[in-house]
Amino acid sequence: MYSVLWVDLRFLRRHWLRTLATSLVNPILYLVAFGYGLGSGISFDGYTYLAFVMPGIIALTAMSSSYGGAGLKLHVDRLFYRCFDEYLMSPISLFALALGKTLIGVVRGLISTVAILAVGVLILPTLIVSPLFVLVLVSSCFVFSFLGVLIGMLAKSHQDLTTFNTLVILPMTFLSGTFFSLSQLPEAVRAVLYLLPLTHSSECLRAAALEQVFPWLSFLTLLGFGLAFFAGGMWALKRASV
Amino acid sequence: MEEMIVTEALTKKYGDITAIDTLDLKVNAGEIYGFLGPNGAGKTTTIRVLTTLTKPTSGTAFVNGFDVVKAADKVKEVIGVVQQHVSLDRDLTLRENMEFRARLHHLSSSERKNRIAELLDYIGLTEEADRIVNDLSGGMKKRAMIVGSLLHKPKMLFLDEPTVGLDAQTRRRLWDSIRRLHLDGTTIFLTTHYIEEAEALCQRVGIIHQGRLIDIGKPLELRQRLGLVTVETLVNNKETRYQYFADRAAATSYVQNLPPEAKTIIIRDSNLEDVFVELTGRKVGAD
Numbered sequence A: 001m002y003s004v005l006w007v008d009l010r011f012l013r014r015h016w017l018r019t020l021a022t023s024l025v026n027p028i029l030y031l032v033a034f035g036y037g038l039g040s041g042i043s044f045d046g047y048t049y050l051a052f053v054m055p056g057i058i059a060l061t062a063m064s065s066s067y068g069g070a071g072l073k074l075h076v077d078r079l080f081y082r083c084f085d086e087y088l089m090s091p092i093s094l095f096a097l098a099l100g101k102t103l104i105g106v107v108r109g110l111i112s113t114v115a116i117l118a119v120g121v122l123i124l125p126t127l128i129v130s131p132l133f134v135l136v137l138v139s140s141c142f143v144f145s146f147l148g149v150l151i152g153m154l155a156k157s158h159q160d161l162t163t164f165n166t167l168v169i170l171p172m173t174f175l176s177g178t179f180f181s182l183s184q185l186p187e188a189v190r191a192v193l194y195l196l197p198l199t200h201s202s203e204c205l206r207a208a209a210l211e212q213v214f215p216w217l218s219f220l221t222l223l224g225f226g227l228a229f230f231a232g233g234m235w236a237l238k239r240a241s242v
Numbered sequence B: 001m002e003e004m005i006v007t008e009a010l011t012k013k014y015g016d017i018t019a020i021d022t023l024d025l026k027v028n029a030g031e032i033y034g035f036l037g038p039n040g041a042g043k044t045t046t047i048r049v050l051t052t053l054t055k056p057t058s059g060t061a062f063v064n065g066f067d068v069v070k071a072a073d074k075v076k077e078v079i080g081v082v083q084q085h086v087s088l089d090r091d092l093t094l095r096e097n098m099e100f101r102a103r104l105h106h107l108s109s110s111e112r113k114n115r116i117a118e119l120l121d122y123i124g125l126t127e128e129a130d131r132i133v134n135d136l137s138g139g140m141k142k143r144a145m146i147v148g149s150l151l152h153k154p155k156m157l158f159l160d161e162p163t164v165g166l167d168a169q170t171r172r173r174l175w176d177s178i179r180r181l182h183l184d185g186t187t188i189f190l191t192t193h194y195i196e197e198a199e200a201l202c203q204r205v206g207i208i209h210q211g212r213l214i215d216i217g218k219p220l221e222l223r224q225r226l227g228l229v230t231v232e233t234l235v236n237n238k239e240t241r242y243q244y245f246a247d248r249a250a251a252t253s254y255v256q257n258l259p260p261e262a263k264t265i266i267i268r269d270s271n272l273e274d275v276f277v278e279l280t281g282r283k284v285g286a287d
Helices: A002-014 A016-038 A049-079 A094-123 A131-154 A158-175 A187-193 A197-209 A216-240 B043-050 B072-078 B094-104 B109-122 B138-150 B168-183 B195-201 B219-226 B248-256 B272-280
Strands: B003-014 B017-028 B032-036 B058-063 B079-082 B156-160 B187-192 B204-209 B212-217 B229-235 B239-245 B262-269
Touching: A002 A016, A002 A094, A002 B094, A016 A049, A016 A094, A049 A094, A049 A131, A049 A158, A049 A197, A094 A131, A094 A216, A131 A158, A131 A197, A131 A216, A158 A197, A197 A216, B003 B043, B017 B043, B017 B187, B017 B212, B032 B195, B043 B058, B043 B156, B043 B187, B072 B079, B079 B138, B094 B109, B094 B138, B109 B138, B138 B156, B138 B168, B168 B187, B168 B195, B187 B195, B195 B272, B204 B219, B204 B272, B212 B219, B212 B272, B219 B272, B229 B248, B239 B248, B239 B272, B248 B262
Parallel strands: B032 B187, B032 B204, B079 B156, B156 B187
Antiparallel strands: B003 B017, B003 B058, B204 B212, B229 B239, B229 B262
């Protein structure tokens, strides 16, 4: 498994600054635009909007960095560099391959979220980084890395990847309770939004960061998404080796 | 003689298209075996099946005695593969690409270091080792792919169109590398649509057309079956006719008796392209 991860770590080591900078642009823009711009003076459930939105921004950073970190490189290896067959022709198990490709997403997700978390702790001293918060954060990185591997394996063209990002990832970024409370929405809409893994990630991180009652059911659902994505990724890898 | 590759009625279909059609193949240990055929003949699909990348629709294939479907992991341990396209990570250096491949084959740290240095030297790429792959020439990339395929000392090396797109000089350097590997005891299965490559390198050649193996033999045997000497005759300034003869005396005798409308007569040695055209009715490089 480390053999698979190693090659992506080399790439990350060479391009760490660029990788970090590009993964932080969106969350910082969201933080400035929503946290300080639109949200200044608003309060939610007794918290400032900044305190409310920060866990959501961390969740979406975990999603975008982990999903992109795992999926995009895999996609490039398969369709552009065409070096993915090297894995399939080597005596390495598909399980190790799937996990190795997932771990680079987790590493990139954690680097980005720790960076944004550092900003968050500086501007928001009330933010609580408890073991539960860390558990949810790491779990989220795994879940979205699994999704990245699945989509990286399924996409047959760059257009496929762009289409998925536009139709699924982008709406999920804005609609999963990252920037607003789902309690404001009609029940039917809320039910649909609970079908998105980022909704559960946001809720769990927010509850942990603000010391609210922890939504264990949401956390289990998030893990369920992770299992489903991993199973899907394994299926896609098996299919690729036929 | 020990057989390194054995296939029986090997067939691969993609929907209605039959890429490999009941292929019976035997490649002996220690030989360079060439698969000659035009683009789309089924050469790459055959390599993909033999290297466990693609499962056959029916039939069996064994590499070093291991079934490519049932014992794919065992097959992967004994094969090295150089694909037709560049399959290197172009963001990494040559050395990193080699390290990556060595790790995939579970070589220890010291083995990796020694083997990479040894092979880069063997194939003349030591000075390029720390360059980013994207900055290397096409020939260097191909040679690097050969290095990558040899790190784990495979018994069986598959080369899929190894010199396609390379200039003549680079092609000859690569041929030298392939010959050296063969002399060192590696069995080599290569596909090509370059006649001169098959003639220069291969001890035996299989001619594949539309997924079927239509003839097999040593290059000289194949030419002997056709006739070692070819006479090309342009008739009525329109059509070139080809006649094949066992020797020059027979060819010369034929030419002396040609009618006056036969012009531009060429007498030359037959080659594998003549064999291919006679067997299939088309040129080897044609799509």
